[in-house]
Amino acid sequence: MIKVALLSKWHVHAVDYAAEAKDNEQISITHVWDEDSIRGQEWAEELGVVFEQDLEKVLSNPEVDAVIVDTPTTMHREVITKAASYKKHIFTEKVLALTVEDVDSILKAVKENDVRLMVSLPRLTSDYYLYAQSVIDKGYIGKLTTIRCRVAHNGAVASKEKPHGWLPEHFYNMEECGGGAFIDLGAHPIYLTNRLAGEAMAVTARLNRTLDYEVDDNAVAIVEYASGALGVLETGFVSSGSPFQLELYGTEGTLMIEEKQIRLKSNQLGEGWIEPSELPASLPMPMEQWVNEILTGQLPSITHKDGYNLTLINQAARLSHNKGQRVELNELVKG
Numbered sequence: 001m002i003k004v005a006l007l008s009k010w011h012v013h014a015v016d017y018a019a020e021a022k023d024n025e026q027i028s029i030t031h032v033w034d035e036d037s038i039r040g041q042e043w044a045e046e047l048g049v050v051f052e053q054d055l056e057k058v059l060s061n062p063e064v065d066a067v068i069v070d071t072p073t074t075m076h077r078e079v080i081t082k083a084a085s086y087k088k089h090i091f092t093e094k095v096l097a098l099t100v101e102d103v104d105s106i107l108k109a110v111k112e113n114d115v116r117l118m119v120s121l122p123r124l125t126s127d128y129y130l131y132a133q134s135v136i137d138k139g140y141i142g143k144l145t146t147i148r149c150r151v152a153h154n155g156a157v158a159s160k161e162k163p164h165g166w167l168p169e170h171f172y173n174m175e176e177c178g179g180g181a182f183i184d185l186g187a188h189p190i191y192l193t194n195r196l197a198g199e200a201m202a203v204t205a206r207l208n209r210t211l212d213y214e215v216d217d218n219a220v221a222i223v224e225y226a227s228g229a230l231g232v233l234e235t236g237f238v239s240s241g242s243p244f245q246l247e248l249y250g251t252e253g254t255l256m257i258e259e260k261q262i263r264l265k266s267n268q269l270g271e272g273w274i275e276p277s278e279l280p281a282s283l284p285m286p287m288e289q290w291v292n293e294i295l296t297g298q299l300p301s302i303t304h305k306d307g308y309n310l311t312l313i314n315q316a317a318r319l320s321h322n323k324g325q326r327v328e329l330n331e332l333v334k335g
Contacts, residue, residue: 001026001027001028002026002027002028002065002066002089002291002294002295003028003030003063003064003065003066004021004027004028004029004030004064004065004066004067004068005029005030005031005032005033005052005058005059005061005064005066005067005068005088006018006021006029006031006032006033006043006047006067006068006070007033007034007055007058007067007068007069007070007071007079007083008033008034008035008036008040008069008070008071008072008075009032009034009036009039009040009043009070010034010035010036010070010071010072010170010176011070011071011093012167012168012171013070013093013120014068014070014093017068017070017091017093017120017287018047018068020285020287021068021287022047024287024288024291026291026295027291029047029049030049030050030063030064031044031049031050031051031052031058031061031064032044032047032049032050032051032052033051033052033053033054033055033058034051035071035072035075037051037053040053055079055082059082059083059085059086059088060086064088065088065089065294066088066089066090066091066116066294067083067088067089067090067091068091068092069083069090069091069092069093070092070093072170072173072176072177073095073097073098073176073177073178073179073183074098074175074176074177074178076092076095076096076097076098076102076106077097077098077102077105077106080092080096080097080106080109080117081105081106081109083115084106084109084110084112084113084115084117085109085113087113087114087115088115089115089116089117089290089294090110090115090116090117090118091117091118091120091286091287091290092117092118092119092120093119093120094119094120094121094184094187094191094307094310095119095183095187095307095310095311095314096119096307096308096310096311097311098178098179098183098311098314098315099311099315099332100308100311100312100315100332100333102311103307103308103311107304107308110304116290116293116294117304117307118286118287118289118290118293118300118302119286119302119304119306119307119310120286120287121187121191121286121302121306121307121310122285122286123188123191123192124191124192124195124283124301124302124306125282125283125284125285125286125289125301125302126282127279127280127281127282128246128257128262128279129192129195129196129246130279130280130282130283131262131276131279131280132196132246132248132255132257133195133196134280135248135255135264136196136248136250139252139268140252140253140255140264140266140268140269141248141249141250141251141252141253141254141255141264141266142250142251142252142253142267143227143228143250143251143252144196144197144227144229144248144249144250145228145229145230145249145250145251146229146230146231146232146247146248146249147193147196147197147229147230147231147232147246147247147248147249148231148232148234148245148246148247148249149188149189149192149193149231149232149233149234149245149246149247150189150233150234150235150242150243150244150245150246151185151186151188151189151234151235151244152181152185152234152235152236152237152238152239152242153185153236153237153239153242154166154237154238154239154240154241154242155167155171155185155237156171156172156181156211156213156217156237156238157211157237157238157240165237167237171184171215171237172213172214172215173214173215174214174215177215179207179215179216179314179318180207180209180213180214180215180216180217180219180237181207181215181216181217181218181219181235181236181237182205182207182216182219182221182235182314182317183314183318185235185236185237186219186221186233186235186314187310187314188235189233189234189235190221190233190309190310190313190314191306191309191310192246193223193231193233194223194306194309194310194313195306196248197223197225197227197229197231198225198226198227198229199225199226199227200223200224200225200226200231200309200312200313200329201224201225201226201328201329201330202223202224202316202326202327202328202329203221203222203223203224203313203316203317203320203326203327203329204221204222204320204325204326204327205219205220205221205222205316205317205318205320205321206219206220206221206321207219207317207318207321210236210238211238216321217236217237217238218235218236218237218238218239219234219235219236219317220232220233220234221233221313221317221320223313243258243259244257244258244259245257245258252266252267252268253265253266253267253268253269261275262275262276262279263275264276283301286300286302289301289302312329312332312333315332316329316332319332
């Protein structure tokens with residue numbers, strides 16, 4: 001049994017991860033810590049576990065084997081490296097950190113202390129991603145030329161009941177988040193496209209503030225890949241009814257995914273569109289993969305490289321927007 005402490009309820013997915021942990025027969029939640037002590041105490045009472053106000057006491061507790069981190073993004077480096085130093089396994093919400101320098105520090109601490117780290121990138125386990133990867137691997141669309149991926153919602157759009165939208169108001173706090181729609185919701189298009197297109201070389205991005213929050217709420221980035229492919233990544237908190245879209249274009253065909261509708265057109269498979277009758281089986285979700293690695297040593301499909309590259313694109317996109325120019329990624333990873 002893995003005894004887990006929940007570190008903060010700040011992120012909107014914290015409740016979801018707590019529920020996943022409770023449903024996993026290999027996990028027992030024992031403690032809650034939160035940088036907001038009132039919020040933490042309330043959550044601990046709700047879960048029927050101990051609240052500990054001192055993070056050091058939680059991490060030094062020998063009864064705690066692992067932690068689930070949902071702190072403000074800007075606290076990730078401090079909290080995760082400290083957890084690793086106490087030899088606690090770590091599950092964390094994306095993104096891993098704001099800069100590749102911070103990611104390097106985290107990964108160094110994880111390696112030195114021989115603990116298991118999982119960044120929650122759930123769409124890499126999905127059947128549609130696995131199908132898209134197989135289409136590329138089998139050469140059905142030939143040489144990949146362009147990927148367009150869009151994940152957006154209306155979380156910042158005001159209603160009578162919620163003047164700041166249904167997202168927590170602190171999601172618009174630059175000091176806590178380190179960004180807005182692109183760093184949070186935009187993570188999904190980033191890590192999906194990174195996987196499908198390969199090594200990224202350069203980024204050009206616009207992170208707009210449509211509703212005048214401190215952070216971006218509508219964003220687009222163009223990523224140039226070493227293969228010659230282009231990635232067009234779209235996200236936002238101000239789009240009502242926007243479906244998930246993943247489109248792959250190549251010299252021999254096109255793959256279109258919109259929500260649950262999947263269509264493939266390939267010169268190698270005849271004329272017209274093909275709708276697959278069966279998709280690959282989804283992989284275990286990130287938390288299950290994390291538990292499996294802790295207990296059995298089985299390597300997860302979601303890797304530290306996925307987490308590193310997610311931060312790399314995010315950092316380059318912020319720099320591109322701030323400078324108003326294209327950013328080559330080797331500028332960020334020198335040395």
